[in-house]
Amino acid sequence: MTSSIVRPYGDTTGDGRIQVSFTLPVPFGTPAQQARAEGAAMQLAGKMGLEAAMVVHAKGMGPDYTFFIVYGRVSHLVDLSQVTVTEREFPLLSPAEVNLRIRTGLGRKLVVVGACVGTDAHTVGIDAILNVKGHSGEKGLEYYREIRVVNLGSQVAVPDLVARSAAEGADAVLVSQVVTQRDAHITNAREMSAAFRATAPQSGARNWPPLLVVGGPRFDPSMAAGLGVDKIFGKGTTPGEVASYLAYALAPDSGAAADADQEAGASA
Ligand code: B12
Structure with a gap:
């Protein structure tokens, strides 16, 4: 043994x-x-x-x-025997399954707004998740027919992110923080989540505050509640994991997964 x-x-x-x-x-x-x-x-x-x-x-x-x-x-x-591992709470779906789940569960395109906030200019990570070229052999969120991506790029001020998210009707806001000097990633994530929560629901907004997601190589995924966000993704995240999480969190499962096999293989 x-x-x-x-x-x-x-x-x-x-x-x-x-x-x-x-x-x-x-x-x-x-x-x-x-x-x-x-x-x-x-x-x-x-x-x-x-x-x-x-x-x-x-x-x-x-x-x-x-x-x-x-x-x-x-x-x-x-x-x-004492090692603890955080289990992924959502199933990994193919792009076709994600699209189907959004279509049937949400009934419209899912809107994602992404940015690097503060002074952080490291866009490679958020681009790996959002851009169609993707990461680790997986296409980014732009590839998904049922996801509309608004990528604001780097060094975005939090008030601008909040305003643009409201204007776009964001269902989810994806924020990247790579620089961790003086715990800038922690401070900026907290500032971001507080700003969204302090902003009154926008007229016509479908979902306010939007789902708040942060990511970067030095985040501890177990810190979400302490940062006031819904989910944290760490190093090595792939676009498919993020797409699967968004579908799980925002598009109620209406049996779409069962039908997805038929769509798998068709263009996503
Ligand atoms: C490329 C790079 C740069 C480029 C950035 C170009 C660009 N457009 O992004 C340039 C040259 C501009 C740069 C500048 C600086 N950099 Co730099 N840079 C790097 C480097 C070499 C690679 C980062 C990278 O692209 N990784 C690849 C991507 C794919 O990985 P990732 O970021 O981890 O992203 C993945 C996950 O974390 C996750 N993820 C990331 N964000 C998000 C967001 C969401 C929502 C989700 C779901 C997932 C997610 O998914 C991604 C895919 O798996 C790193 C060192 C390293 N090897 O990591 C240093 C590094 C990040 N840089 C560093 C530093 C210090 C700087 C400077 C301050 C240097 C200086 N003195 O000027 C400046 C800061 C500029 C600024 N204002 O931000 C330090 C940071 C140290 C720290 N503890 O904070 C590092 C670690 C180098 C080091 N060892 O010192 N840098």
């Missing part, structure tokens, strides 16, 4: 060896500075509980910083 207790594997099975990297604000210029820098790294490794630690790489980063890779041994065990 396979044990549920495991240790890290470096050179030999179960030897507990791991590798960590970090940067310290110490110079790495002269030989004396290099010795001091490596000593600083070793001190940190010791305080982190790394035994038999070795600095296997050190490199000056500009005049005042040094980047390190340290290899060492930990005595901690991993109990696989």
